[in-house]
């Protein structure tokens with residue numbers, strides 16, 4: 119890390135970023151969309167979210183030289199990096215951003231030109247495509263000093279980060295989380311704890327700092343509180359009408375994924391929760407005339423979020439629960455600063471995608487009951503095998519047990535070439551009819 | 556000995572052995588043998604995926620699809636239990652589908668093996684996992700004794716020694732056996748009892764060496780096969796017809812899991828752990844691409860191979876991430892590369908056959 123880099127970073131953080139935010143606000147006033155009659159008033163906190171994320175990507179450009187930079191997977195125990203002051207970039211979050219900006223397929227094609235198959239996860243292809251072409255809607259991503267992944271969400275990230283490490287010639291650290299076929303045991307936890315401790319010297323070397331156990335405890339507490347508050351935010355959707363929609367949650371998920379363990383994320387969710395609670399008190403719903411309540415399974419179809427939100431809202435239907443957004447709240451209660459290492463292993467290895475499908479089924483059953491869900495939309499995401507394999511059976515079993523109407527949409531998280539408007543429309547029409555029966 | 560797998564399995568059951576259906580890829584066969592159980596591997600059964608379609612999306616690889624089809628169609632009835640090593644996301648979820656969702660009642664065992672980069676903790680963990688697996692299997696199969704396990708480890712090492720000898724003889728040009736025959740016999744190890752398989756490997760070695768004493772007319776180019784399994788079999792037939800010699804392989808189902816270094820450890824658990832860690836670099840373990848590239852380069856330089864054919868199973872993420880980088884790196888090092896995307900058991904299209912021919916012609 120250099121002194122000039124540090125000065126530049128701090129200047130941008132204290133002066134440059136706030137100036138940019140002011141400019142952004144001014145621009146925003148000029149371009150306001152007409153209100154959609156099917157939605158309640160938009161969330162006020164969304165403006166703050168935009169500021170936070172824009173600032174994060176803006177400052178990222180100045181991080182190299184001032185902070186150690188790591189590219190991190192969404193399920194990795196980032197708390198270890200926070201202790202050492204890493205600036206973290208989440209390629210999956212960036213992938214979602216590219217998808218929402220409808221740049222997904224274009225970036226995927228850049229990776230395909232280099233021989234990467236169209237059948238690979240599109241987050242990975244976007245990331246590689248960004249690496250090959252430099253294209254991004256986020257300005258510019260800083261080159262990492264380290265790659266940090268955990269296979270608690272999929273094995274794909276292992277192959278993907280291995281490829282990145284090959285191109286970028288930087289160290290790659292994997293936090294290997296044994297898949298929970300039934301129940302994890304002490305040997306699994308011992309293994310994860312030993313690994314986490316084994317990686318510290320490399321993390322320290324890249325960061326040129328020493329790991330501090332007291333700081334680790336503080337970060338764990340902060341991360342835990344952030345995720346718990348995110349959980350409370352989601353739980354407001356148990357109310358009728360729900361004060362927000364899952365499509366809002368998809369967007370507002372960004373801080374808990376990519377800024378977890380930093381005060382800004384916690385402060386944001388406290389603000390959001392306050393607003394939602396006020397809406398609940400006043401009976402303000404996200405969807406005007408909420409008649410039916412739905413659950414979403416799998417990651418969002420990022421290039422269709424807005425459109426889907428409108429279609430469902432126009433039918434008086436609101437998504438109030440999703441296994442995906444719940445993932446950052448579900449296991450975090452395991453974190454315990456009195457038992458740092460073991461609790462970290464538990465919290466990260468027991469997440470939904472590292473758990474057997476019976477666990478997922480049970481979780482969905484509970485959510486359907488707790489959130490008074492009337493119907494289920496299953497996004498079969500071509501990119502994501504761990505999320506998608508088993509969905510057909512899951513849907514069948516849920517229908518048998520709870521008699522919930524459901525529909526499967528074959529699509530992708532960001533690659534719009536794998537989405538058929540026609541097929542989706544036909545299936546949704548049938549689903550809407552079934553819901554009204 | 557019967558050539559038909561089902562007949563053979565029945566004869567083994569008549570001997571009092573259990574049959575354990577095993578999904579790809581890396582697992583300790585020795586544990587099953589020591590429990591008087593025959594592991595029968597399910598890589599590419601010759602079926603159509605009719606019933607599996609109702610359970611799996613079209614974007615799932617044919618290894619998973621055909622494996623599930625085998626169970627759904629009732630053709631895995633001879634299996635007393637199933638074992639799922641943690642190979643990739645698709646097998647991981649398939650394990651859960653079979654165990655949790657399709658109502659089949661036989662025991663399912665799971666083996667999580669640590670993923671690379673492998674630190675010291677991985678070694679201890681793998682050993683622990685083996686013991687845990689043995690404990691679970693002991694409930695359904697037959698109890699394990701130290702003596703039986705030691706014998707099974709020795710059997711595994713004998714097979715590994717014979718396999719290594721076959722590979723070495725082939726690489727040196729001292730084995731005149733076509734690729735079709737080589738892999739046919741090698742792959743019978745996926746379902747034969749170890750003594751039976753050892754006898755076949757020995758016979759193949761003797762016959763191949765004998766044939767190699769006769770001079771070969773117009774020997775074709777030497778190549779290496781990479782990918783998952785040597786399937787479709789028509790590729791091998793074509794290579795044999797065109798006179799190409801497969802000098803070595805980097806196939807998950809073959810060289811990448813059969814060519815371990817036999818351990819000298821007296822404790823069988825330690826021996827199995829060391830053997831697992833000694834396996835060639837593999838995408839499914841997350842080993843580095845450089846390590847894999849270096850191994851292929853070494854194999855090529857030792858055997859005089861000039862090109863590599865990648866048999867890439869469609870939708871196979873572990874291989875499809877490694878392949879473009881490997882191909883680029885190998886080309887830089889002067890090897891010719893032919894990536895072929897294949898669907899298992901679906902034959903060889905005219906277009907693919909032409910590409911193979913052109914590739915071999917280019918190698919001269």
Ligand code: SF4
Pocket residue numbers: 210239240241242271272273274275417501502503504505531
């Ligand atoms: S979309 Fe699925 S496969 Fe891709 S990185 Fe996320 S969890 Fe892994």
Ligand code: SF4
Pocket residue numbers: 579616617618619642643644645646783839868870871872873874
């Ligand atoms: S072919 Fe690839 S994706 Fe399919 S089971 Fe084998 S390793 Fe997994």
